[in-house]
Amino acid sequence: MxxxxxxxxxxxxxxxxxxxxxxxxxxxxxxxxxxxxxRRGDELTALMPFDxxxxxxxxxxALHGGAIAGFLETTxxxxxxxxxxxxxxxxxxxxxxxxxIGHLPRLPKTIDFNVDYLRSGLxxxxxxxxxxxxxxxxxxxxHVEAWQDQRGKLFAQATGHFxxxxxxxx
Amino acid sequence: xxxxxxxxxxxxxxxxxxxxxxxxxxxxxxxxxAEMELPYDLRIVGDPETGVLHGGAVSALMDTCCxxxxxxxxxxxxxxxxxxxxxxxxxxxxxxxxxxxxxECYHITRSVAFVRATALxxxxxxxxxxxxxxxxxxxxx
Numbered sequence: 001m002x003x004x005x006x007x008x009x010x011x012x013x014x015x016x017x018x019x020x021x022x023x024x025x026x027x028x029x030x031x032x033x034x035x036x037x038x039r040r041g042d043e044l045t046a047l048m049p050f051d052x053x054x055x056x057x058x059x060x061x062a063l064h065g066g067a068i069a070g071f072l073e074t075t076x077x078x079x080x081x082x083x084x085x086x087x088x089x090x091x092x093x094x095x096x097x098x099x100x101i102g103h104l105p106r107l108p109k110t111i112d113f114n115v116d117y118l119r120s121g122l123x124x125x126x127x128x129x130x131x132x133x134x135x136x137x138x139x140x141x142x143h144v145e146a147w148q149d150q151r152g153k154l155f156a157q158a159t160g161h162f163x164x165x166x167x168x169x170x
Numbered sequence: 171x172x173x174x175x176x177x178x179x180x181x182x183x184x185x186x187x188x189x190x191x192x193x194x195x196x197x198x199x200x201x202x203x204a205e206m207e208l209p210y211d212l213r214i215v216g217d218p219e220t221g222v223l224h225g226g227a228v229s230a231l232m233d234t235c236c237x238x239x240x241x242x243x244x245x246x247x248x249x250x251x252x253x254x255x256x257x258x259x260x261x262x263x264x265x266x267x268x269x270x271x272x273x274e275c276y277h278i279t280r281s282v283a284f285v286r287a288t289a290l291x292x293x294x295x296x297x298x299x300x301x302x303x304x305x306x307x308x309x310x311x
Contacts, residue, residue: 026218027215027216027217027218027224028212028213028214028215028216028218028224029213029214029215029216029223029224029226029227030224031213032191032213032214033226052187053187053188053190053191054187054188055186055187055188056186056187056188056189056234057186057251058185058186058187062251063188064186064187064188064189064230064233064234065230065233065234065237065251065252065255066188066192066226066227066229066230066231066232066233066234067188067226067230069226069229069230069233069255069257070224070225070226070227070229070230071226073224073225073226073229074224074226104218104219107217109259109262110225110259111258111259112256112257112258112259113225113229113256113257113259114254114255114256114257115229115252115254115255115256116253116254117251117252117253117254117255120251
């Protein structure tokens with residue numbers, strides 16, 4: 001009888017977190033905004049901790065629309081890349097050690113990005129989740145929702161279209 | 171637009187922390203239009219392999235410039251917030267080059283300012299990105 005023992009949980013977590021870390025920390029702009037990702041299984045939640053340099057209106061004060069757009073776009077691109085990479089990470093097709101030393105896979109390119117500003121961004125931490133509505137060989141469509149204190153009370157949402165990186169065999 | 175108002179606009183924008191952090195500069199402003207620049211900076215690179223700037227930084231530049239154009243319209247009470255903004259990325263900006271953008275408020279009602287913008291690098295014939303958005307006339311609510 002052939003029964004493959006499940007891998008120890010630490011091995012699984014290390015591989016997944018290693019891949020995610022490489023993806024997130026390899027991009028200078030993502031570091032500039034201070035964005036981190038929280039992972040539960042394959043579900044990602046992006047976190048942008050409040051920082052003075054994210055302020056766009058010092059009178060209110062409120063987050064800058066551009067910082068919010070950057071946060072949502074990052075959430076969409078990482079979320080999309082992650083959903084495509086997931087299979088490869090799980091099957092071991094991707095060498096996570098290579099990822100860790102900066103050999104990142106090509107990321108999807110933004111074709112267009114449309115942000116709705118629903119309420120002003122408060123000077124607090126912000127969270128966002130991406131949903132890949134369509135992911136084809138060449139094009140993908142991703143929707144992102146962002147909130148602060150209450151999950152059900154979005155302060156911004158966005159839809160973007162992306163060009164998928166061309167594979168080796170294309 | 172008189173030079174005093176233009177000077178105020180410049181001071182207003184240079185006081186925005188996010189714009190300061192990105193090194194944005196207002197280079198021109200008049201009735202219903204604004205021009206801004208974003209110098210190349212390694213901290214805001216989106217693709218470390220090619221050194222191309224992240225789309226988010228270009229978004230921030232265009233959002234600010236569109237907001238400035240909306241506020242500078244004679245019919246605006248000089249305060250605004252973004253309702254929505256759509257950006258089309260035509261091509262990667264050439265690494266090392268400053269991004270320049272010009273926004274114009276082409277229509278304004280009592281409540282909404284309609285604005286569009288184009289972003290260029292050193293090649294004036296091939297835009298890097300275009301933006302179109304709606305802005306509030308006065309504050310939110």
